[in-house]
Amino acid sequence: MWIQFLGTGDAFCSGGRYQTCILVKVPDYCFMIDFGATSLLALKSRNIESNIIDGIIISHFHGDHFGGLPYFLLDANFCGYRTRPLMIVGPPGVAERVGSLLETSYPKVRIEDLTFEVEFVEFRANQNIAMGPLQIEAIPVIHVPESQPHGIKIHYHDTILAFSGDTGWTDNLFDIADSADLFICECNFFSTELPSHLNYQKILAQRGKLNCKRIILNHLGAEMLEHVNSIDLEVSYDGLILEI
Numbered sequence: 698m699w700i701q702f703l704g705t706g707d708a709f710c711s712g713g714r715y716q717t718c719i720l721v722k723v724p725d726y727c728f729m730i731d732f733g734a735t736s737l738l739a740l741k742s743r744n745i746e747s748n749i750i751d752g753i754i755i756s757h758f759h760g761d762h763f764g765g766l767p768y769f770l771l772d773a774n775f776c777g778y779r780t781r782p783l784m785i786v787g788p789p790g791v792a793e794r795v796g797s798l799l800e801t802s803y804p805k806v807r808i809e810d811l812t813f814e815v816e817f818v819e820f821r822a823n824q825n826i827a828m829g830p831l832q833i834e835a836i837p838v839i840h841v842p843e844s845q846p847h848g849i850k851i852h853y854h855d856t857i858l859a860f861s862g863d864t865g866w867t868d869n870l871f872d873i874a875d876s877a878d879l880f881i882c883e884c885n886f887f888s889t890e891l892p893s894h895l896n897y898q899k900i901l902a903q904r905g906k907l908n909c910k911r912i913i914l915n916h917l918g919a920e921m922l923e924h925v926n927s928i929d930l931e932v933s934y935d936g937l938i939l940e941i
């Protein structure tokens with residue numbers, strides 16, 4: 698599994714980082730984890746063609762995680778001349794949310810009028826979703842409830858990539874991280890405590906109980922970025938590439 702972090706910042710693009718957007722490739726399949734409002738620019742600034750993407754997983758309905766989809770869809774339609782289907786997996790209501798975001802951004806533009814089919818698939822409790830050669834498992838986390846926040850486990854044969862989404866501390870993070878080859882964990886703050894986001898001190902204190910081979914911190918806010926050169930856990934940055 699080949700992973701490129703394209704957006705590792707918080708909602709406010711702290712430190713000049715793009716909003717959450719991670720590109721993942723396995724043989725014969727390419728997908729994104731989250732697609733924040735800045736994600737099309739994040740792709741194009743690295744000369745990555747949006748047409749290589751087969752599917753997109755959305756962790757929750759906040760603009761820094763799915764707000765870039767209207768631009769992706771229109772770019773695929775008008776610039777990429779896309780004809781092959783695109784799969785979008787997300788929380789319940791994903792088709793309506795993305796359709797309404799598209800029509801709000803560009804009145805009279807509808808998903809059904811695009812040059813390609815968009816297949817929407819909703820997360821289901823205790824049931825994996827097939828996405829190409831992958832199995833997607835979504836686990837609820839603690840964030841603004843109306844955004845329907847989820848952590849995600851992506852299974853590819855024996856390899857597991859785990860992603861926290863945006864969340865405060867919840868013991869569900871143990872399940873999300875369990876047996877993962879890589880756990881990408883949000884770390885919005887260094888020490889500030891909020892119910893809706895994690896901080897570095899909390900993650901460090903729980904690291905021994907998170908049963909994953911490797912953890913990398915993501916979704917870094919301004920306070921966290923001030924400490925990024927003096928901490929004991931691995932931190933992502935825009936452009937980081939790794940393989941698991």
Ligand SMILES: [Zn+2]
Pocket residue numbers: 707708717759761762863916
């Ligand atoms: Zn966020």
